Structure formats: structure tokens, C-alpha cells
Amino acid sequence: MPDRALSTPLDDSFERYLQDKGKGRGGGGGNYRRNAARELERFAEWAAGDRGADDWTGIADDVGREPTFDDLDERVFREYARHLGGDRGLKQNTVQTYYRYISAWCGWCVNEGYLEAHYAQRASAMAPLPEDDGRKPGDQQAWTSEQRHALTRHVDERARDAVEAYTTLPEDTDPLDKQRARYAALKAARDRALVFVLAYTAVRVGELLRDPNDPRRRGVRWEDLSVDDGSMDVYRKKQQWDAASLPDPVISPLRSYRQLMDPPTERWPVFPTFDQRTLAGLVRENLAERGERPEAIIERRAEYARDLLLALDVDIRPPSITTDGARSILQRLSEAAEIDIDHPKHDYLAPHGGRRGMGEVLVRAFGYTVAARYLDNSEEMVRERYSHIEAGELGDVATEALEEIDSVPQ
Structure with a gap:
């Protein structure tokens, strides 16, 4: 792994990660991006020593130094899991959810070359998390x-x-x-x-x-x-x-x-599809089956702003x-x-x-x-x-x- 990746501050990776996970132009939107950004900011503050117990000084060896990827290992994520599950009044599922945001970022960092291993998914790192209650998060919304x-x-x-x-x-x-x-x-x-x-x-x-x-x-x-x-x-x-x-x-x-x-x-x-590509092919195919020549089909479609409206008029069922x-x-x-x-x-x-x-x-x-x-x-x-x-x-x-x-x- 390049030394420059190890010496990179943690938050230098956040924007690229959020762009990859975001929606819309430039990855600037989406609820997941907003929620992930919030948890990454909390993690960065904790890593720098700004969150946690009064005697918590962060993960860097030198107090006051900005944490970098070289400071990350499974022990760091273990401590963060313990921090999330501490006396903060968070529910079991909420702790699991917050940790997943950080774990997903950690996995992305491995793929992008910032980290050599997915430390957040190691058993020792996840041990302090509350036990899984057996429910599948995707089925619970x-x-x-x-x-x-x-x-x-x-x-x-x-x-x-x-x-x-x-x-x-x-x-x-x-x-x-x-x-x-x-x-x-x-x-x-x-x-x-x-x-x-x-x-x-x-x-x-x-x-x-x-x-x-x-x-x-x-x-x-x-x-x-x-x-x-x-x-x-x-x-x-x-x-x-x-x-x-x-x-x-x-x-x-x-x-x-x-x-x-x-x-x-x-x-x-x-609830018909409004997909233009699907409707265009359907209209052309059906009109051709009805005996209309290609030139006539082009002229017919030009009379309509959308193929769905033509399909309604001539009963081509989408x-x-x-x-x-x-x-x-x-x-x-x-x-x-x-x-x-x-x-x-x-x-x-x-x-x-x-x-x-x-x-x-x-x-x-x-x-x-x-x-x-x-x-x-x-x-x-x-x-x-x-x-x-x-x-x-x-x-x-x-x-x-x-x-x-x-x-x-x-």
C-alpha cells in the first residue's frame, strides 16, 4: 500500500465515499448520503478525541495530531463499537445501524487502497456490539x-x-x-x-x-x-x-x-410503464403488425408528444x-x-x-x-x-x- 494512503487524514476520503453512495448529479443527494455523512463526522470527531469520556484523547499516538489511516486497526473499531454501545441511551438496533455506516466506509476504503484490510468486520472489532436479535433489517422497515x-x-x-x-x-x-x-x-x-x-x-x-x-x-x-x-x-x-x-x-x-x-x-x-424506450418499441411493433409502413409509423408517432398517448388512442396495451x-x-x-x-x-x-x-x-x-x-x-x-x-x-x-x-x- 502506498505510504501516502496511510498518511492520508481520515476525512479526506469522506467526500469521495459520499459521492459514490449518493444519488443524483455528482452523488450529492439521497438519504443514505445524509445519514452516512452524519455518522462519519461523529466517527472523525471521536477519532480526534472530541467525543467520548473526559480522558479520551483520540486514536493518534501524538495528542493533537490529525488521525490518519495509519492509525486504524481492528482495535480502533472495537473501541468505537464499545463507544456506541456505551451509556448513551441508544437502542440495540440503533447501535448496529450506526456501526454499519462506519463499517461500509471501511470496506470502501479497502477497495480504494486506503486500508489493507476490512478491520471493522473482524470478529474482535464487532464483539462489543449488542447481540443481533435475529431480525433482518431489510424486512423491518x-x-x-x-x-x-x-x-x-x-x-x-x-x-x-x-x-x-x-x-x-x-x-x-x-x-x-x-x-x-x-x-x-x-x-x-x-x-x-x-x-x-x-x-x-x-x-x-x-x-x-x-x-x-x-x-x-x-x-x-x-x-x-x-x-x-x-x-x-x-x-x-x-x-x-x-x-x-x-x-x-x-x-x-x-x-x-x-x-x-x-x-x-x-x-x-x-399502473402502466411510462418508460419511453419500452413504449416506442411496442408502438412500432404493433403498428407494423397492423399493416402500417415504416414511413407512416414515423409520421404517426410525430403527431404525439409521447408514445403512451398514441398507445391510448389506438389501444396498444403496454x-x-x-x-x-x-x-x-x-x-x-x-x-x-x-x-x-x-x-x-x-x-x-x-x-x-x-x-x-x-x-x-x-x-x-x-x-x-x-x-x-x-x-x-x-x-x-x-x-x-x-x-x-x-x-x-x-x-x-x-x-x-x-x-x-x-x-x-x-
């Missing part, structure tokens, strides 16, 4: 009420503005400009409907959208929805069709979206967005809504988090039996996944019992 309201409010305002911009255009607006406004309104309305369905129905994203690896999961179509009855037919995880509920918050976004889209048939997907497509949409929307997310795996509101968040609401409001029916799960499984709620309720019962006993005169 649940949208909080604040996050759900922030996201639904953002997509609702965005859709309202786009629809109003389209419906209030002057009559003499250029046809292509009017099409562009309609397309923007359709996309915003689709995103709003998708977010509301994920947030309030607790339907699994794989039951709602297309799975390229399973032809049975082609995504819900308008024929599968009965908005007036408040129900939707989905192909369940248990390999059969079943009705899912559409609660009141979902009805208005779906109705508004359908009216704007005006699908040519009921077999159209509720595929539904995929489950991966939904994750990309939620990443974009979570970042645009500037939602605060602190999670070890997801820096956005992931689809399964909407389902888990709704499960929290149902268990707290109506108990495990009703929640199990709504979630299409066994009551046993729901009790297991939401056991923390029951534990809290039992704690309240115990507190109430103690207060009652203590209030009885002896």
Missing part, C-alpha cells in the same frame, strides 16, 4: 404515520398541480404542448394512485404489479378493480385470486386517475410497471418529498414498508385477528411480526396493575 402522511401529501399536491395545469390550458394551446401537459398529469396521477394503494391497502407489491419471472403476475388491470364496491382482485402469495380491500383514502385518487387516463379497454393495466419499477418510483418520490428516513438498508420508503406500516395501524386499532385478515396472513404470523406491540401493551397493563396495588392503603 415500516412507514410511520408521519412518513406516510408526508409522502401521500407530496404526491397529492403534485398530482393536483399537474392536473390543474393541464385542464386550465387555453383553447389555442399548441396540440403538442397540450399533450405534454396531459402526459405530465397522467404520470403524476399514476404515481399518486400507486402511493396511496401501497400506503393504505397493505397489498404486497408483487400482488399489485408485474413480475417478469412469473407470467401469472401481470399487474392489476382496470377489470380487476371495483372502485364502487371498494375491492380489488389480486393474485395472492398463496397462489390464488382473492379480493383485497380499497379503503376510502384510495378511492378518490383512483377515480381521478381513471378519468384522466380514460383507458380504451378494461384490460389496460392500472405492460404494467414491475416491482423494481415501483421501487425506483418510490426512491424518486421519497427524495423529492425530502422525507427523513433512518434505515440501515433503505434510504427511501420501500414498498413493503407501506404494508408493514399499515399492519402496525391495524394491530394497534383492532387487534391481531382483524389485522391478519386484512394482511392476508395467519394470526400466528402477524403476532410474531408485530410482537413488539403486544409487549408494549402488556407493559402498560403491568404499570396499571402496579399503580392500582400501590394506591391501596396497607
Whole structure:
């Protein structure tokens, strides 16, 4: 390893690391970048002796010298793990999460040549961390009420503005400009409907959208929805069709979206892809199959601002967005809504988090039996996944019992 890498101050690597992990132009955005930057700053302060016990002087041999990569080894990360798990009032999972940010940076430093080994992942370094409780962090995200309201409010305002911009255009607006406004309104309305369905129905994203690896999961179509009855037919995880509920918050976004889209048939997907490359190929192929010559197809497409609008007019049915497509949409929307997310795996509101968040609401409001029916799960499984709620309720019962006993005169 070059000597210059060993003598490099720790924080000289931070910006490059954060750029690699960030989103958007230059890697300057994203919740993960923000959270990682916060933890790296804390680690740097601790390494310099600015955090910790009163007698803590940092990891450098010479007091006051800026720590460099030459000062890092597994003992340093062991001490930091002990520092995180010290008397700071941090929960077990929070300690694990904070350490993962530093460990991820350490692994990146190995790949970039700053370090010769991934010291943070060595057993001796991780020994002081709280024991893993067996839960998988990627499966534990649940949208909080604040996050759900922030996201639904953002997509609702965005859709309202786009629809109003389209419906209030002057009559003499250029046809292509009017099409562009309609397309923007359709996309915003689709995103709003998708977010509301994920947030309030607790339907699994794989039951709602297309799975390229399973032809049975082609995504819900308008024929599968009965908005007036408040129900939707989905192909369940248990390999059969079943009705899912559409609660009141979902009805208005779906109705508004359908009216704007005006699908040519009921077999159209509720959430079609808006990917231009996919739609362009689909339109060209279908028009050619209908006997149109290449020159005519070019002229036909030139009349439309987007191929989706042409597909609507001539009933060329596009595929539904995929489950991966939904994750990309939620990443974009979570970042645009500037939602605060602190999670070890997801820096956005992931689809399964909407389902888990709704499960929290149902268990707290109506108990495990009703929640199990709504979630299409066994009551046993729901009790297991939401056991923390029951534990809290039992704690309240115990507190109430103690207060009652203590209030009885002896």
C-alpha cells in the first residue's frame, strides 16, 4: 500500500465515499448520503478525541495530531463499537445501524487502497456490539404515520398541480404542448394512485404489479378493480385470486386517475410503464403488425408528444410497471418529498414498508385477528411480526396493575 494512503487524514476520503453512495448529479443527494455523512463526522470527531469520556484523547499516538489511516486497526473499531454501545441511551438496533455506516466506509476504503484490510468486520472489532436479535433489517422497515402522511401529501399536491395545469390550458394551446401537459398529469396521477394503494391497502407489491419471472403476475388491470364496491382482485402469495380491500383514502385518487387516463379497454393495466424506450418499441411493433409502413409509423408517432398517448388512442396495451419499477418510483418520490428516513438498508420508503406500516395501524386499532385478515396472513404470523406491540401493551397493563396495588392503603 502506498505510504501516502496511510498518511492520508481520515476525512479526506469522506467526500469521495459520499459521492459514490449518493444519488443524483455528482452523488450529492439521497438519504443514505445524509445519514452516512452524519455518522462519519461523529466517527472523525471521536477519532480526534472530541467525543467520548473526559480522558479520551483520540486514536493518534501524538495528542493533537490529525488521525490518519495509519492509525486504524481492528482495535480502533472495537473501541468505537464499545463507544456506541456505551451509556448513551441508544437502542440495540440503533447501535448496529450506526456501526454499519462506519463499517461500509471501511470496506470502501479497502477497495480504494486506503486500508489493507476490512478491520471493522473482524470478529474482535464487532464483539462489543449488542447481540443481533435475529431480525433482518431489510424486512423491518415500516412507514410511520408521519412518513406516510408526508409522502401521500407530496404526491397529492403534485398530482393536483399537474392536473390543474393541464385542464386550465387555453383553447389555442399548441396540440403538442397540450399533450405534454396531459402526459405530465397522467404520470403524476399514476404515481399518486400507486402511493396511496401501497400506503393504505397493505397489498404486497408483487400482488399489485408485474413480475417478469412469473407470467401469472401481470399487474392489476382496470377489470380487476371495483372502485364502487371498494375491492380489488389480486393474485395472492398463496397462489390464488382473492379480493383485497380499497379503503376510502384510495378511492378518490383512483377515480381521478381513471378519468384522466380514460383507458380504451378494461384490460389496460392500472399502473402502466411510462418508460419511453419500452413504449416506442411496442408502438412500432404493433403498428407494423397492423399493416402500417415504416414511413407512416414515423409520421404517426410525430403527431404525439409521447408514445403512451398514441398507445391510448389506438389501444396498444403496454405492460404494467414491475416491482423494481415501483421501487425506483418510490426512491424518486421519497427524495423529492425530502422525507427523513433512518434505515440501515433503505434510504427511501420501500414498498413493503407501506404494508408493514399499515399492519402496525391495524394491530394497534383492532387487534391481531382483524389485522391478519386484512394482511392476508395467519394470526400466528402477524403476532410474531408485530410482537413488539403486544409487549408494549402488556407493559402498560403491568404499570396499571402496579399503580392500582400501590394506591391501596396497607
